[in-house]
Every structure is written in C-alpha cells, then in structure tokens.
Amino acid sequence: MNNDRLFLIVEDDKQIRSFIRASLENKNYKTICVSTGMEALNIISSNPPDIVILDLGLPDMEGIEVIRRVRTYSLVPIIVVSARDQDREKTDALDAGADDYLTKPFSINELLARLRVILRHSGTLASDTPEAFHSGDLVVDMDKHQVYLAGKEIHFTPMEFKILVLLVKNPGKVLTHSYILRVVWGSYLDSDAQSLRVFMANIRRKLQEDPSTPKYIITEVGIGYRFADE
Amino acid sequence: MIRQAVIKNIRNVCRQLLIVISILEGASLIAVLIKSIGFPVINAAVVYVLSVLLVARFTRGYIYGILASVLCMANYNFFFTQPYYTFIVYDKSDIITISVMLIASILTSTLTSKLLHASKLAEDRESQTNMLYQITSSLAKASGVSDVAAVSVQCLSNLLDTDVLCIMSADQNSSRSLFQARRGDRRIQISEVNNVQIEEYSSEKKVIPIGDASNQYGVICIPVTTSQESREREKLVPAIIMQIQSAMDREKFSEEKKIVKIEMEHEKFRGNLLRAISHDLRTPLAGISGTAEVLMSNLKNEEDRDLAEGIFEETNWLTQMVENILSLTKIEDGRLVLRKQPEAIEEIVGEAVKHARKIAGQRKIISDIPEDVLLVSMDGKLILQVLINLIDNAVKHTQSDGIVQIKVYTDKNRVWFSITDNGSGIKAGDMPYLFDSFFVAQEAKGSSRSGIGLGLSIVRAIVQAHGGRVFAENDKRGGAIFRFYLPVKELDGNE
Numbered sequence: 001m002n003n004d005r006l007f008l009i010v011e012d013d014k015q016i017r018s019f020i021r022a023s024l025e026n027k028n029y030k031t032i033c034v035s036t037g038m039e040a041l042n043i044i045s046s047n048p049p050d051i052v053i054l055d056l057g058l059p060d061m062e063g064i065e066v067i068r069r070v071r072t073y074s075l076v077p078i079i080v081v082s083a084r085d086q087d088r089e090k091t092d093a094l095d096a097g098a099d100d101y102l103t104k105p106f107s108i109n110e111l112l113a114r115l116r117v118i119l120r121h122s123g124t125l126a127s128d129t130p131e132a133f134h135s136g137d138l139v140v141d142m143d144k145h146q147v148y149l150a151g152k153e154i155h156f157t158p159m160e161f162k163i164l165v166l167l168v169k170n171p172g173k174v175l176t177h178s179y180i181l182r183v184v185w186g187s188y189l190d191s192d193a194q195s196l197r198v199f200m201a202n203i204r205r206k207l208q209e210d211p212s213t214p215k216y217i218i219t220e221v222g223i224g225y226r227f228a229d230e
Numbered sequence: 231m232i233r234q235a236v237i238k239n240i241r242n243v244c245r246q247l248l249i250v251i252s253i254l255e256g257a258s259l260i261a262v263l264i265k266s267i268g269f270p271v272i273n274a275a276v277v278y279v280l281s282v283l284l285v286a287r288f289t290r291g292y293i294y295g296i297l298a299s300v301l302c303m304a305n306y307n308f309f310f311t312q313p314y315y316t317f318i319v320y321d322k323s324d325i326i327t328i329s330v331m332l333i334a335s336i337l338t339s340t341l342t343s344k345l346l347h348a349s350k351l352a353e354d355r356e357s358q359t360n361m362l363y364q365i366t367s368s369l370a371k372a373s374g375v376s377d378v379a380a381v382s383v384q385c386l387s388n389l390l391d392t393d394v395l396c397i398m399s400a401d402q403n404s405s406r407s408l409f410q411a412r413r414g415d416r417r418i419q420i421s422e423v424n425n426v427q428i429e430e431y432s433s434e435k436k437v438i439p440i441g442d443a444s445n446q447y448g449v450i451c452i453p454v455t456t457s458q459e460s461r462e463r464e465k466l467v468p469a470i471i472m473q474i475q476s477a478m479d480r481e482k483f484s485e486e487k488k489i490v491k492i493e494m495e496h497e498k499f500r501g502n503l504l505r506a507i508s509h510d511l512r513t514p515l516a517g518i519s520g521t522a523e524v525l526m527s528n529l530k531n532e533e534d535r536d537l538a539e540g541i542f543e544e545t546n547w548l549t550q551m552v553e554n555i556l557s558l559t560k561i562e563d564g565r566l567v568l569r570k571q572p573e574a575i576e577e578i579v580g581e582a583v584k585h586a587r588k589i590a591g592q593r594k595i596i597s598d599i600p601e602d603v604l605l606v607s608m609d610g611k612l613i614l615q616v617l618i619n620l621i622d623n624a625v626k627h628t629q630s631d632g633i634v635q636i637k638v639y640t641d642k643n644r645v646w647f648s649i650t651d652n653g654s655g656i657k658a659g660d661m662p663y664l665f666d667s668f669f670v671a672q673e674a675k676g677s678s679r680s681g682i683g684l685g686l687s688i689v690r691a692i693v694q695a696h697g698g699r700v701f702a703e704n705d706k707r708g709g710a711i712f713r714f715y716l717p718v719k720e721l722d723g724n725e
Contacts, residue, residue: 022521023527222609
C-alpha cells in the first residue's frame with residue numbers, strides 16, 4: 001500500500017545508508033540512495049521524491065546549502081540527520097526549511113514515526129488547514145478565534161492565540177524559536193526570546209499541560225517547539 | 231688572612247724603600263763624579279732634584295718623594311757644602327740653595343705622585359667600565375638560569391682577581407648546585423652540594439644574596455679582602471649583582487614560559503587526539519546500532535534477535551561513552567561555547583523528567599517545581615544534560631522500586647536543582663573524588679556497565695561554566711542528594 005511513496009536518502013556513510021534503506025524497504029517504501037549533495041539536487045529536480053532524508057555532513061557541500069537550493073523550487077519534506085554537537089547547524093537547517101531533525105545515533109522506530117507524521121501532512125499546505133482544528137480534547141476555531149478544551153471555552157490573548165495557531169497549523173513539525181518569533185512578531189529582538197518562553201508557559205497552563213508528559217506542545221530544548229501529532 | 235695582608239704590606243714598603251735608596255745611591259755616585267771632574271757643585275744639586283723626580287715616578291704615594299727630597303738635601307749638605315762630610319753649613323747662600331731645592335723637590339715629587347695616582351685612577355675606572363660592559367653583554371648572551379650563574383662567577387672572578395662561588399637555591403629536586411670559578415682559570419666547575427658542604431664553602435667569606443627574600447636565586451661568595459685595591463673593585467659588586475639578578479629574572483621567566491607552552495601543546499595534542507578518535511568512532515557506531523535495530527525486527531529466530539539486541543545495547547553504551555568523552559574534552563579545551571538564552575525551568579526540567587520516566591522502570595519519579603514561570607539564563611541543552619546525568623546516576627544507584635525526586639527551588643539570587651534518591655548513598659571514602667574524571671565508585675567497579683566515571687565530571691564542568699556549583703551529600707534517611715545552583719541575575723519571569 002506504501003509502494004507509491006519514494007524516499008531519497010542522502011548520506012555518505014555506507015552502513016547508515018544501507019540500514020535506513022533496509023528498514024524503509026521492509027515497510028515497502030521505494031528508496032533512492034545517494035552520497036553527495038549534487039546527486040541529491042539532480043534527483044530532486046529530475047525525479048521528485050516524497051521525502052528527503054538528509055545527512056548534514058556531506059563530502060561535497062553543506063547540507064544547509066542543499067536545503068536552501070531545494071527550497072527555491074520544491075516543498076518536498078526534508079528530515080535532517082546530524083551529530084549531537086551540531087546544534088547550530090540543526091537550527092540553521094530548520095530555519096532554512098527542513099521539516100524535522102534526528103540526532104545520530106537515532107532509533108529506526110523514531111525515524112519511521114517521524115516519517116509517518118510528515119507523510120500524513122505532506123500535500124496539505126499550512127495555509128489550507130481547515131477553519132477548525134481538532135486534537136484530542138482540544139479544538140481551535142481559526143475563524144472565531146476561540147479555543148475549547150474538553151468542550152469548555154478557554155480565553156487566549158491575541159498573541160497566545162497567534163502562537164497556538166502557528167503550532168497547530170504545523171503539526172509534527174519542529175518550529176525554531178527564531179521562526180516563531182519571526183512569524184508572530186514580524187521582526188524581533190533578542191529580548192523577545194524571553195517573552196516567547198513566558199507565552200508558551202501560559203499557553204501550557206491554559207491547556208493544562210505537564211511539560212514532562214506533554215499532550216500537545218513538545219519542547220525541543222535549545223531548538224524550539226513542536227505540536228504533537230498523534 | 232689578615233696577617234698575610236700585613237706581611238704583604240711590609241714587603242711592599244721595603245720594596246719601595248729599596249727603590250728610593252738605589253736611586254739616591256745612583257744620584258750620589260753621579261754627583262761625586264761631576265765634582266771630581268771639576269764641574270760646579272750646583273750641577274750635583276740638579277742631579278739630586280732629578281733623582282727625587284725619578285723616585286716620585288717609580289714609587290707609590292708621596293711619602294717616598296718627600297723622604298727622598300729630605301735625604302737628597304741631607305746628602306748634598308753632607309758631600310758638597312763646606313765643611314765637607316758634616317751636616318753643618320757655613321755659607322748662607324748654601325742654606326738658601328738647600329731650602330729652595332728642598333721645597334722645589336718636595337713640591338715636584340708630590341705633584342708627580344698625584345698625577346701618577348690620578349692617571350692610575352682613570353685607568354682603573356676605564357677598566358671597570360669595560361668590565362661592567364663585558365659582564366652585561368655576556369649576561370645578555372647567557373641562556374638559562376644556570377648559564378647566567380656560570381657567566382657571573384667567571385666575570386666576578388676576572389674582575390676581583392680571586393676565587394668566586396655561586397651557590398644556587400634549592401630547586402624542586404632539593405639538590406643545590408655550586409658554580410666555582412678559580413682565579414686565573416677560565417673553566418667553571420659545577421657540582422651538586424649539600425647543606426654541610428655549603429657551610430664549608432661559605433665560611434669566612436663574604437656572602438651576597440641574589441634576588442630578594444621571597445625569590446632568592448642563590449648566593450655569591452667572595453673571599454674577605456683588606457687590600458685597598460680590591461675594596462675599590464668590590465664597590466662594583468652590588469651593581470653587578472643587580473645585573474645578575476635581572477638576567478636571572480629574565481631567564482627564569484622565559485624558562486617558565488617555555489614550560490607552560492610545552493604543557494599547553496601537550497594538552498592540546500591529547501585533546502585533539504581524543505576528539506579525533508571519538509569523532510571517527512561516532513559514525514560507525516551509528517551504523518552498527520541502526521543495523522542491529524533493523525536486524526532485531528527482521529530476524530525470525532528469537533535467539534538471533536537476542537544477539538542483535540545485544541549488539542544494539544552494547545553499541546548504545548559505547549556511543550554514550552564516546553559522546554561523554556567528546557563533551558568533556560570540549561569543555562576542558564575551553565572550546566565549550568555557552569549558548570545562553572532565557573529558558574523556562576519547567577521546560578528543561580520537564581524534558582529531564584520525561585527522560586527519567588523512560589529509564590526508570592518500576593522506580594517512582596517525583597518532580598517538584600515552582601508554580602510560577604521561572605526564567606533563568608542558561609544553555610538549555612547543557613543544563614538538560616546535567617539533569618539527565620544526575621538522574622541516570624540516581625537510577626543506577628537505587629533498587630528497582632526506588633524513588634528519585636527532582637526538585638527546583640529558589641533563594642535570593644540562585645535557583646537550586648536537587649536530585650534525591652533513596653538508594654545506597656555515597657560512601658564516605660568516595661566523597662572527595664565523586665566529580666573527578668574517570669572516577670568510579672568502589673561498589674560499582676565490578677559490574678560491567680558501570681561507565682568510566684565521566685558523567686559527574688561533565689556535570690561539574692557545565693555547572694561551573696554557568697557560574698554555579700554542584701554539591702553531593704547523603705540524605706539522613708538514606709540515599710544521596712545531588713544539588714546544584716545557577717546564578718540568577720533577574721528573576722522577572724512573572725507576567
């Protein structure tokens with residue numbers, strides 16, 4: 001049932017490439033494997049895949065450069081794979097348009113879960129989400145600017161509502177701090193990073209979230225936030 | 231010593247007197263010759279005056295000149311004025327001649343000896359200046375404190391024309407080296423000496439320290455001397471000692487700098503090596519663990535699946551180790567850049583608790599954080615790692631039904647994090663080494679998966695980089711408490 005989906009794996013390490021491929025083929029996905037950025041760009045333009053799994057450390061060019069070039073003509077979902085101490089590259093990659101990231105060594109099950117989330121939403125653009133959003137007990141009415149939790153209306157300030165809508169419209173996708181600030185505030189100062197934390201804390205309280213067992217808003221420490229999508 | 235000097239003095243006086251007498255004898259001989267030929271006696275007087283001048287020239291000090299003048303006039307009176315061969319004078323003009331000649335010869339002799347003295351002084355000064363210059367330039371060329379010491383004794387020995395010793399202060403090896411320059415010998419003897427030998431060497435000598443009390447390089451020993459000339463030269467010694475000290479300062483500083491540089495290079499090399507190794511281990515490890523995971527789901531046979539799971543777990547453990555080594559070398563190199571941002575404590579601790587629940591098994595995880603939003607400037611990732619390391623540690627040291635509590639509270643300008651468990655606690659003997667790299671608690675050493683003791687040293691390094699401190703203690707009710715604080719500049723997290 002999956003065999004119409006095509007995955008592009010861009011990774012220079014042979015072993016990692018082959019186990020990702022093996023696990024995807026187990027699930028009957030089709031895969032193309034390449035080891036350089038140039039090859040990846042050629043494939044993406046000639047034979048567009050449904051998802052790109054991109055290693056940030058490529059021999060011929062920076063992974064971020066690949067993302068930037070792809071984003072000039074394609075919205076294909078990109079999931080980035082990087083080493084643990086490449087936080088800055090990770091944030092940059094997300095800001096450049098990557099959809100999600102994984103840190104090496106990653107669990108295959110984790111990768112498959114992320115891929116499922118991305119597949120579920122691919123093809124639907126953030127702008128054409130319906131007027132009302134449902135997730136568990138939470139209902140967000142975009143038109144009327146109303147939020148309901150277990151049927152009860154909860155008061156959100158305009159700024160809190162803006163942030164919530166942004167998250168809700170990108171379920172499963174990691175939104176970096178600077179992305180949220182840019183979209184919600186327009187332009188922003190460093191001091192706004194502080195306000196963002198406070199707004200998030202308030203939203204969390206209103207949604208009765210425990211940060212250690214989040215139902216809706218997942219913290220990506222040092223990176224940003226993600227709306228849970230299960 | 232002093233007796234020798236006196237004897238030398240007496241011999242000197244005798245020699246001078248001998249010169250006086252022989253010149254006068256010569257003069258008398260010539261004068262008698264002149265008289266016997268029949269020239270006027272006044273010529274004899276002139277010969278005597280000349281002899282006084284010669285005496286002044288060849289003796290030291292005007293005493294001999296005056297003595298010679300008096301003796302000459304007495305001679306002249308004795309041999310050449312009537313009545314002959316007496317000291318009586320008949321002719322009044324002879325009295326005038328004798329007195330005028332006496333005064334004239336005394337004046338010229340003192341003048342000559344003064345001139346001689348002055349020119350001698352000038353010569354001495356010049357040679358002293360030369361010496362100082364030579365000493366300065368050879369000190370400048372010396373490299374290393376001991377080389378400076380060797381050059382110093384050589385120069386001082388040349389200057390003072392005597393044996394000179396330099397005894398260096400004890401260094402780390404507690405042996406002291408002795409530099410010995412013998413008079414007239416260009417070779418320097420260097421030997422190791424003990425305190426008893428030093429007593430012997432420095433007894434009956436003038437001992438001059440190099441450097442001040444807090445930083446004394448050693449002492450210079452020179453023989454005590456009484457001679458005028460040597461004392462004159464010794465006036466230069468303090469100036470030379472100053473030169474020696476500054477040369478030693480310079481050399482010591484550059485030696486220290488060299489050592490520091492070598493140590494730094496060494497550290498850097500070690501760090502780079504470790505990092506390179508860990509870095510190259512990383513990718514293959516990710517490959518192995520991923521492949522093992524795929525095998526775990528693909529293999530049909532349960533035994534094979536267990537084997538694959540074994541590979542997976544071992545690899546993950548190894549990966550953790552590599553990451554820890556990488557973090558630690560990074561922190562120790564000072565290459566750790568804190569990306570500080572105001573972070574909400576509930577987010578960071580929430581993530582840590584999430585992790586704790588994942589690894590806790592049957593253990594109970596309790597978290598207790600303030601109701602209000604609390605923002606603290608920190609590198610969220612690193613503080614999360616601190617919490618995770620402490621939680622891992624607590625889980626490792628508790629029974630499978632244990633309790634781990636994570637608590638956050640504030641006092642004036644600090645926010646405190648504490649991780650409490652009800653496990654076996656910390657052994658008193660382990661307490662001082664807990665946070666040291668590669669320290670593993672005694673009880674854990676036997677077990678195969680104990681780690682190599684980097685978790686807590688990473689904790690300490692990260693907390694300290696944030697300007698905080700970490701503490702470990704035992705709970706009175708049993709179990710261990712690890713606490714750390716972070717400084718808070720402004721607690722304006724509330725709405």
